[in-house]
């Protein structure tokens with residue numbers, strides 16, 4: 001393969017074809033007019049069952065399991081491979097055109113919430129659950145929540161992209177991101193050696209944010225990279241990941257907005273949608 005010499009000014013080659021070429025572009029904003037559907041519940045989620053989407057559906061199912069009836073929600077599927085995230089209605093809710101996005105219609109005016117970390121904090125504060133209201137436990141949960149938000153793009157956009165999705169396998173980026181992801185796993189492994197959950201003995205939104213990425217990675221379910229990254233060596237992460245995976249709300253949440261897997265559920269409008277199928 002010949003070495004790439006960057007031109008003086010980068011320009012977009014819109015004729016290039018690869019796995020994501022019909023959705024990747026260097027500009028923001030809507031590409032077409034499309035209003036978002038609105039269901040019966042105050043909470044309207046526009047998402048997809050990827051790790052970033054799962055964080056929120058796990059939280060909503062955890063809230064319901066804990067008896068917060070106000071957390072009933074409609075979850076609408078946003079097909080990011082065909083460009084639903086660039087519809088005008090979605091862009092109004094998330095100008096960054098990425099799932100997940102939430103609208104809370106319980107007040108006088110709808111409240112838009114985007115960025116999965118922001119959605120988790122919003123829901124935790126709205127229902128007073130899974131995040132301490134103040135003090136060191138809250139700070140520690142937010143430490144790990146923000147750690148996840150900063151770390152996961154290197155796992156997904158870095159390692160996952162170059163190991164699983166890029167049109168050619170290149171040693172330099174794969175080495176660089178494998179090194180970083182293994183370092184991240186070691187950070188978690190050392191922490192979870194002496195903590196049951198990310199914040200001591202308390203299950204919080206930090207676990208819900210980290211598990212869909214690093215829990216599933218260590219269980220060999222992301223990018224078919226389990227052997228390559230020797231994930232079995234991160235025994236404490238594995239112990240935590242399996243414990244979280246067994247939670248009823250997690251098992252329910254991971255199915256929402258999926259069109260793949262054993263028990264897909266593209267849209268969720270009632271708890272009974274998850275009881276069946």
Ligand SMILES: N[C@@H](CCC(=O)N[C@@H](CS)C(=O)NCC(=O)O)C(=O)O
Nearest residue numbers: 023050052080098099100115116117
């Ligand atoms: N930092 C964002 C990342 C969200 C994100 O990357 N979402 C992806 C799916 S996992 C997406 O919508 N991609 C569509 C696109 O890039 O056009 C968050 O955590 O909410």
